Amino acid sequence: MLHHVSLMMTRLRWRIHAFALGMTLALGAGLLGQGCAAAGQ
Amino acid sequence: MSLYPNTYRLLSRHWLKRIAFFLLGIVLLYAPFALLTRLVLWVTGTPLLPDAHRICLRMPIQWLGQPWMYRTMLEQPMYLGAVLVLPAIALFVGPLFCGWLCPAGGITEYLSRLVPPRFQIDLAGRINPTPIRYGFTAGLIVAAFVGGNVCCSFCNFTHTQNLISGIFGHTLELSYWTSFTAVSFVLWFFVLGLFTKGGRGWCNFLCPAGALMGLFHSIGKAVGLGRSVQVNASLCRSCKKCVSNCPAWAISMKQDTAQVNSHMCNGCMDCVKVCPDKAISYTTNRLPSGEPAPAAPGVSSGE
Numbered sequence A: 001m002l003h004h005v006s007l008m009m010t011r012l013r014w015r016i017h018a019f020a021l022g023m024t025l026a027l028g029a030g031l032l033g034q035g036c037a038a039a040g041q
Numbered sequence B: 001m002s003l004y005p006n007t008y009r010l011l012s013r014h015w016l017k018r019i020a021f022f023l024l025g026i027v028l029l030y031a032p033f034a035l036l037t038r039l040v041l042w043v044t045g046t047p048l049l050p051d052a053h054r055i056c057l058r059m060p061i062q063w064l065g066q067p068w069m070y071r072t073m074l075e076q077p078m079y080l081g082a083v084l085v086l087p088a089i090a091l092f093v094g095p096l097f098c099g100w101l102c103p104a105g106g107i108t109e110y111l112s113r114l115v116p117p118r119f120q121i122d123l124a125g126r127i128n129p130t131p132i133r134y135g136f137t138a139g140l141i142v143a144a145f146v147g148g149n150v151c152c153s154f155c156n157f158t159h160t161q162n163l164i165s166g167i168f169g170h171t172l173e174l175s176y177w178t179s180f181t182a183v184s185f186v187l188w189f190f191v192l193g194l195f196t197k198g199g200r201g202w203c204n205f206l207c208p209a210g211a212l213m214g215l216f217h218s219i220g221k222a223v224g225l226g227r228s229v230q231v232n233a234s235l236c237r238s239c240k241k242c243v244s245n246c247p248a249w250a251i252s253m254k255q256d257t258a259q260v261n262s263h264m265c266n267g268c269m270d271c272v273k274v275c276p277d278k279a280i281s282y283t284t285n286r287l288p289s290g291e292p293a294p295a296a297p298g299v300s301s302g303e
Helices: A004-040 B005-030 B036-046 B058-063 B065-073 B077-093 B095-101 B103-112 B132-146 B155-166 B173-174 B180-195 B203-204 B208-222 B241-245 B270-272
Strands: B226-230 B251-254 B257-258 B278-286
Touching: A004 B180, A004 B203, A004 B241, B005 B036, B005 B058, B005 B095, B005 B103, B005 B203, B036 B077, B058 B065, B058 B077, B058 B132, B077 B095, B077 B208, B095 B103, B095 B208, B095 B257, B103 B180, B103 B203, B103 B251, B132 B203, B132 B208, B155 B180, B208 B226, B208 B241, B208 B257, B241 B251, B241 B270, B270 B278
Parallel strands: none
Antiparallel strands: B226 B278, B251 B257
């Protein structure tokens, strides 16, 4: 039982981290894009 | 391959069919043709340039954070078409647009087949890109509200149109590739395209349209609406041909049985064609209890 809970938490943690990674990428790309647009590039 | 001599032939015919649809996608959606866009613009009497921007799914997302653009959305409701129509289709029949019509995904998928596998990164079955893609889509929505610019310079759909327009003589479109646009082009076309197994790394990790359609497709499957790619566990012999042939990395093995991740499946049906045991089919969704799902509008039941 504990093993299953631990496995589930590991998967959940990976999903949360992956979601946060994707979100950070998009935000970073968005702000970088805004910077490039402002610089006329 | 030696065990199943017909597999390659079947898949080749299937690929040819998909290539025909992919070319149709170019003619329908991209300048200088953009036949579908031209038709919609003509019917609605809208004086806009007929190109891929008229069916863009990202611009309306960005405009959510730009109140001065609300008026444009109200005056030109066709901008909301892609946001409303594509997920609605995905709810009932899956993201067939991704697997059969989207030229941006198709061009890298087909070209990647020309690159020897030893030069390609193989992430199929090793990573689940679902949360990254949903996170990226959520980030795009948040970025719109904090002044981020997430449009054309990051859009593989635009890059493909620039390529097509350039090929047909509109070479000025190619001058668009400056600065960050060139970086995102290299990432889409080479790193996550030609040199990634399946050629759809950009779709799998970063496409917001695919994420939105995948979300609606999985909702449809969960509530027993429409159709989806499904595995008959009793027929599956764990040959893993589907895993290695899925360009969307949507199939994994669980307890020696293939499992389709409906969040990632793009409805290309390569797995249906390649399965030697006919264990995978594109069929009517059923409710978890086993009760037949209510018939979806416009969708016939059974195979």
